[in-house]
Amino acid sequence: MPSRGSSSAEVLLDVLEALPPGHRLWVRGAGRSLFPLLRAGDSVRVMRCGPGSLEAGDVALMRQGRELVAHMVVSTRPWRTASLLGAPDAPGGVTLGRVVALRRGRWVLPLPRPLRLAQQAASTAWAWPQTRLVSRRVWDSLFAGWSLPLRRRLVGPLEVRLLTVGDLDPLLAYASERLVVSPGFLRRQLRERWGLPDAGRRGAAAGAFDAQGRMHGFAWVDSYRQEGLQLEGVWVRSLVVAPRVRRMGVATGLLECLLDEARRQGQPRVLADVDDDNTVSLRTFERLGFRRADATLTRQANEAWDATGRSKRLVVVERTL
Numbered sequence: 001m002p003s004r005g006s007s008s009a010e011v012l013l014d015v016l017e018a019l020p021p022g023h024r025l026w027v028r029g030a031g032r033s034l035f036p037l038l039r040a041g042d043s044v045r046v047m048r049c050g051p052g053s054l055e056a057g058d059v060a061l062m063r064q065g066r067e068l069v070a071h072m073v074v075s076t077r078p079w080r081t082a083s084l085l086g087a088p089d090a091p092g093g094v095t096l097g098r099v100v101a102l103r104r105g106r107w108v109l110p111l112p113r114p115l116r117l118a119q120q121a122a123s124t125a126w127a128w129p130q131t132r133l134v135s136r137r138v139w140d141s142l143f144a145g146w147s148l149p150l151r152r153r154l155v156g157p158l159e160v161r162l163l164t165v166g167d168l169d170p171l172l173a174y175a176s177e178r179l180v181v182s183p184g185f186l187r188r189q190l191r192e193r194w195g196l197p198d199a200g201r202r203g204a205a206a207g208a209f210d211a212q213g214r215m216h217g218f219a220w221v222d223s224y225r226q227e228g229l230q231l232e233g234v235w236v237r238s239l240v241v242a243p244r245v246r247r248m249g250v251a252t253g254l255l256e257c258l259l260d261e262a263r264r265q266g267q268p269r270v271l272a273d274v275d276d277d278n279t280v281s282l283r284t285f286e287r288l289g290f291r292r293a294d295a296t297l298t299r300q301a302n303e304a305w306d307a308t309g310r311s312k313r314l315v316v317v318e319r320t321l
């Protein structure tokens with residue numbers, strides 16, 4: 001039985017492990033390995049069984065450390081698993097059962113065993129760079145200019161504004177889908193810096209909200225020291241707009257909002273570092289008057305990021321306020 005003070009995830013793991021073979025249970029939070037089939041907030045129905053009952057192509061629910069993850073089984077001898085799109089997983093973990101269905105909101109998707117054929121085809125095709133390129137283009141075309149009027153109608157009007165401490169829930173929901181930033185960091189920053197009233201605010205975060213209060217775009221500006229990087233000045237970070245609202249001026253609105261706030265806080269300039277091949281992002285910054293920073297600052301930023309293990313080249317842009 002779970003000990004007193006166990007987290008809900010640990011309790012769930014204990015419950016799962018105690019289930020007799022053949023019993024089924026809905027479980028939430030099974031990792032990102034089945035994306036795009038499984039997204040944050042979706043549930044999986046697991047049938048309790050050991051690894052001996054699984055075959056290549058099944059979806060296994062596994063315990064890795066204190067986390068639950070759903071993976072495609074690629075082979076059983078040796079035991080190998082991969083993401084739905086074919087990226088191999090690190091070995092290890094305890095098999096808890098077979099995933100027999102997925103649930104998103106009211107929709108339930110049964111996972112019959114022939115799914116393995118589809119997964120094998122998907123991962124074989126995905127191994128070809130051409131497939132990835134074509135699929136990326138098809139995906140991008142869905143959010144190109146032609147679909148703008150439809151997307152505007154579907155999403156409705158958006159309000160771009162600075163975040164307050166009351167925006168924690170939509171922020172964490174958005175971050176779980178789109179950002180690689182820890183919820184703990186966001187929670188702390190919002191409570192202690194970004195979400196405070198004018199006089200106490202340090203740095204700032206901005207979001208784009210629909211009429212139901214859901215967040216569709218986000219960015220923040222703050223000192224890089226907040227993230228442990230030894231770089232002077234305040235930098236725009238985590239600028240991400242949900243694909244369904246791209247090309248509607250959301251990023252432009254978020255940046256304008258953050259520039260106004262940085263100016264109000266007395267900052268002389270705002271900086272941003274952008275992957276050198278991210279032309280859309282560079283264009284967005286340039287249209288707002290950001291210009292390339294000098295070579296020394298660009299080198300310092302790249303060195304600071306290289307030291308964290310990142311390898312992509314960054315362009316640094318700056319805007320004097």
Ligand SMILES: CC(C)(COP(=O)(O)OP(=O)(O)OC[C@H]1O[C@@H](n2cnc3c(N)ncnc32)[C@H](O)[C@@H]1OP(=O)(O)O)[C@@H](O)C(=O)NCCC(=O)NCCS
Pocket residue numbers: 238239240241242245246247248249250251252253273274275278280281283284287
């Ligand atoms: C980059 C990003 C934030 C832009 O968001 P956005 O809300 O679509 O941007 P905006 O609508 O404000 O567009 C600003 C300008 O960028 C350019 N732009 C935006 N999307 C574009 C696209 N798909 N193709 C070409 N140009 C584009 C346009 O010049 C646009 O102005 P215009 O439409 O008036 O010509 C968004 O594409 C995104 O989230 N990308 C993934 C994450 C990312 O790369 N973040 C930046 C990290 S530094």
